Amino acid sequence: MKILVLHAHPRLSASVVQRAMLRAIEGLDDVTRVDLYAEYPGMDIDVPREQRRLLDHDVIVLQHPLYWYSSPAIIKEWQDLVLENGWAYGPGGTKLAGRFLMSAISTGGPEQAYHHAGRNRFEITELLSPFNQTAWLCSMAWLAPFVIHAGRRMSNTELSSAAESYRDLIVGLRDGTIDPLTRLAPGFTLPPAFVEGISR
Amino acid sequence: MNPQDLLLGAFIYLAAAVIAAPVATRLGLGSVLGYLVAGMVIGPSLLGLVGQEGAHVMHFAEFGVVVMLFLVGLELQPSKLWELRRPIIGLGGLQVLVTALALGGGALAIGFGWKAALATGLILAMSSTAIVLQSLNERGILKTTAGQSCFSVLLFQDIAVIPILALLPLLAAAQAHDTHDTSLIGDLPGWAQTIAVLAAVGVVVLAGRFLTRPLFRLVAETGMREVFVGLALVMVVGIALLMQLVGLSAALGTFLAGVVLAESEYRHELEMDLEPFKGLLLAVFFIAVGAGIDFSLLFGQPLFILGLVAGFIAVKLVVLFVLARLFGMSTPDASRFSFALAQGSEFAFVLISFAAGLALLDPAQAGLLVAVVALSMAAAPLLMIFDARVLQPRFASAGETRENDHIDESGTRVIIAGHGRYGMTVGRILQASGIRAVVLDHDGEQIDALRKFGYKVYYGDASRPDLLEAAGAAEAQVLVIAIDDREKALEIVETARRHFPNLRILARAFDRVHAYRLFNAGVEDVHREVFASSVDMGEQLLVRLGFHPFEARRAASRFKSHDEKLIRRAAKHVDDTQRLIDLARQGSEEIERVLATDMGDTPQSPDHGWEAPDAKPRES
Numbered sequence: 001m002k003i004l005v006l007h008a009h010p011r012l013s014a015s016v017v018q019r020a021m022l023r024a025i026e027g028l029d030d031v032t033r034v035d036l037y038a039e040y041p042g043m044d045i046d047v048p049r050e051q052r053r054l055l056d057h058d059v060i061v062l063q064h065p066l067y068w069y070s071s072p073a074i075i076k077e078w079q080d081l082v083l084e085n086g087w088a089y090g091p092g093g094t095k096l097a098g099r100f101l102m103s104a105i106s107t108g109g110p111e112q113a114y115h116h117a118g119r120n121r122f123e124i125t126e127l128l129s130p131f132n133q134t135a136w137l138c139s140m141a142w143l144a145p146f147v148i149h150a151g152r153r154m155s156n157t158e159l160s161s162a163a164e165s166y167r168d169l170i171v172g173l174r175d176g177t178i179d180p181l182t183r184l185a186p187g188f189t190l191p192p193a194f195v196e197g198i199s200r
Numbered sequence: 201m202n203p204q205d206l207l208l209g210a211f212i213y214l215a216a217a218v219i220a221a222p223v224a225t226r227l228g229l230g231s232v233l234g235y236l237v238a239g240m241v242i243g244p245s246l247l248g249l250v251g252q253e254g255a256h257v258m259h260f261a262e263f264g265v266v267v268m269l270f271l272v273g274l275e276l277q278p279s280k281l282w283e284l285r286r287p288i289i290g291l292g293g294l295q296v297l298v299t300a301l302a303l304g305g306g307a308l309a310i311g312f313g314w315k316a317a318l319a320t321g322l323i324l325a326m327s328s329t330a331i332v333l334q335s336l337n338e339r340g341i342l343k344t345t346a347g348q349s350c351f352s353v354l355l356f357q358d359i360a361v362i363p364i365l366a367l368l369p370l371l372a373a374a375q376a377h378d379t380h381d382t383s384l385i386g387d388l389p390g391w392a393q394t395i396a397v398l399a400a401v402g403v404v405v406l407a408g409r410f411l412t413r414p415l416f417r418l419v420a421e422t423g424m425r426e427v428f429v430g431l432a433l434v435m436v437v438g439i440a441l442l443m444q445l446v447g448l449s450a451a452l453g454t455f456l457a458g459v460v461l462a463e464s465e466y467r468h469e470l471e472m473d474l475e476p477f478k479g480l481l482l483a484v485f486f487i488a489v490g491a492g493i494d495f496s497l498l499f500g501q502p503l504f505i506l507g508l509v510a511g512f513i514a515v516k517l518v519v520l521f522v523l524a525r526l527f528g529m530s531t532p533d534a535s536r537f538s539f540a541l542a543q544g545s546e547f548a549f550v551l552i553s554f555a556a557g558l559a560l561l562d563p564a565q566a567g568l569l570v571a572v573v574a575l576s577m578a579a580a581p582l583l584m585i586f587d588a589r590v591l592q593p594r595f596a597s598a599g600e601t602r603e604n605d606h607i608d609e610s611g612t613r614v615i616i617a618g619h620g621r622y623g624m625t626v627g628r629i630l631q632a633s634g635i636r637a638v639v640l641d642h643d644g645e646q647i648d649a650l651r652k653f654g655y656k657v658y659y660g661d662a663s664r665p666d667l668l669e670a671a672g673a674a675e676a677q678v679l680v681i682a683i684d685d686r687e688k689a690l691e692i693v694e695t696a697r698r699h700f701p702n703l704r705i706l707a708r709a710f711d712r713v714h715a716y717r718l719f720n721a722g723v724e725d726v727h728r729e730v731f732a733s734s735v736d737m738g739e740q741l742l743v744r745l746g747f748h749p750f751e752a753r754r755a756a757s758r759f760k761s762h763d764e765k766l767i768r769r770a771a772k773h774v775d776d777t778q779r780l781i782d783l784a785r786q787g788s789e790e791i792e793r794v795l796a797t798d799m800g801d802t803p804q805s806p807d808h809g810w811e812a813p814d815a816k817p818r819e820s
Contacts, residue, residue, distance in 0.1 A: 010750060010751075011748075011751060012748045012750075012751070013747075013748055013751060035748075037748070037749070037750035038748060038749040038750060039749075041749040041750040041752065041753035042753060
């Protein structure tokens with residue numbers, strides 16, 4: 001399968017974890033990395049071009065730091081503009097049906113903070129429910145998010161092994177050694193039109 | 201008339217105009233009524249300062265009407281004229297027909313013969329282009345629904361004068377054959393006359409189309425304004441003469457020439473050069489009308505004449521109102537429309553003397569008609585005031601849903617002064633966004649080149665208030681100053697701020713110093729011409745050096761807004777060099793600090809910020 005990694009970090013030069021993740025998937029065949037802030041520093045997203053990109057891939061990965069329990073602004077802008085009515089959803093909007101959507105995020109806080117009893121009061125999949133529903137509306141399958149917690153406090157070895165597991169996941173999805181249907185997010189059921197989606 | 205008398209006469213007329221206009225305007229009555237009253241005061245019936253030459257003066261001042269129609273034509277692109285064809289022919293035609301029949305019937309009733317009555321009806325069906333357009337324009341409602349309808353009707357009437365002039369001799373055919381025909385071609389057979397008329401019109405159209413532009417360009421290049429004005433006058437007078445030669449209305453001929461030149465880039469320049477002549481001549485014309493009112497006739501049978509005037513106005517009001525409603529106007533619009541047009545026309549004086557010459561009207565009838573028309577013209581401004589102050593507020597309070605006035609779409613929203621490399625880009629963005637701008641430039645060659653590419657560019661010097669006015673500054677929202685002459689740009693700012701304080705100004709500055717001066721002249725939106733481009737390049741340079749594009753973009757934006765603030769601060773100290781140097785140093789330090797923070801040199805990355813609260817061991 002072909003993987004599209006849409007990446008967003010507004011201050012990449014100051015980032016540690018995200019850069020490690022990007023490096024880990026550098027140079028892989030059939031894995032396209034797109035730095036949205038680099039391609040559209042003025043946020044003026046080229047909609048047809050990004051739509052063509054989506055059509056060329058099977059798994060769409062949104063890779064970004066978790067800011068304020070969501071994505072950096074340009075991911076939202078991308079959703080708003082690229083996932084058009086009649087194209088991605090709504091009447092005749094079947095272009096993404098049968099594809100997979102996955103979030104690959106890094107958080108500042110540790111895993112324990114993202115629980116009902118923790119400081120952030122919600123679990124990661126709860127916080128990401130807008131993406132869950134986005135996938136469902138577009139008849140896509142929403143995969144369990146890949147998360148690196150508190151990566152800044154990791155040692156170099158720890159961070160490398162975290163980044164490597166990211167790489168393994170991406171490569172496994174690409175090669176079919178990991179069946180994405182076994183990696184659906186907890187509680188996510190396939191939308192009705194998913195099976196009639198793209199033939200792979 | 202010896203030179204002494206000429207000067208004295210000119211002095212009296214002009215002085216009367218100069219005194220009457222401001223007084224009348226101050227009283228809210230409009231200049232036309234002021235002129236008419238001034239004429240009555242200085243006329244033979246009261247002070248007697250002017251006497252028998254009044255008729256000659258009026259004849260001369262009719263040229264003001266001719267110039268006015270030329271200017272009206274300039275405002276009207278042929279496409280616009282075509283758009284208005286329905287109101288012109290339908291509303292205008294019905295108005296003339298119905299009014300002529302009704303008033304002709306009235307004339308029959310007071311004992312005119314049927315031919316005289318028909319002639320009277322036709323003559324009185326006209327309304328005064330001069331009064332109506334002047335008044336509507338002064339009150340700024342020329343481009344509203346009612347205003348445009350008035351205009352259509354007046355236009356039809358002006359055209360209708362020609363067939364009426366042709367019809368009157370036919371009516372009089374059985375009677376005396378007067379030597380009315382002063383035209384050169386009067387002795388030719390009918391078909392030759394027709395050819396001569398068509399040829400004359402053809403000359404006007406073709407010359408207007410092909411000859412005037414190179415001619416104006418030639419004259420414009422001399423840079424001598426008086427020559428340009430002279431050429432404009434020569435053209436208008438020439439057309440008037442040519443039209444009279446073939447027996448057509450001079451007003452219609454110049455109107456035609458105006459329409460032909462409406463697309464020309466010299467339109468605004470022509471407009472403002474002829475404007476003062478038109479204004480003065482019309483003033484003299486109105487004064488002459490006022491002076492020509494024969495008070496002895498009025499005092500002889502005051503009730504009869506006043507009754508006639510009242511009946512005349514009433515018939516016009518009713519006909520106009522009913523037609524306006526039939527043509528779908530709302531009640532307030534119909535009221536405004538009918539009150540504006542309920543008077544006799546300056547053409548009536550011409551037609552009356554013509555008909556009298558044909559013995560179609562006897563001298564007593566002619567005198568009576570002149571008095572009725574003149575009095576109705578004097579009453580016209582009062583009627584419009586009555587409508588505006590008494591009736592319109594009632595319509596509004598009666599809760600009738602009044603439609604928004606239809607503001608002409610050709611109304612200018614943006615004026616761009618200077619259409620070089622800078623102004624052109626600004627203009628193209630507007631054009632791409634569907635906003636029409638009036639573009640002024642003063643480089644004849646540049647204009648010719650641009651027009652070949654389909655740009656609408658007008659020749660003119662935007663530092664003159666009259667030209668800005670002609671370009672629509674009174675109604676425009678924004679003035680863009682993009683000319684390549686820094687002193688001139690400052691002049692335009694000054695002119696625009698003095699005469700059109702509501703106009704927002706966006707100005708292009710050449711450099712920092714020029715920007716200071718523009719700020720200090722009161723412009724808020726100053727754009728240094730190469731600033732944005734150099735910032736763009738700086739941004740790209742950062743990217744080429746390996747900066748992340750989004751961070752480079754943010755650095756450039758931060759730099760830009762910081763520098764915009766700095767230059768505004770510095771503008772206040774433009775004469776204090778030391779202070780400027782201090783400010784510049786201070787500014788550089790500030791921006792370095794700002795960018796360093798933004799680039800993440802200080803430990804404030806979001807990751808860290810997000811990490812901090814949870815990083816403490818007690819959490820985990």
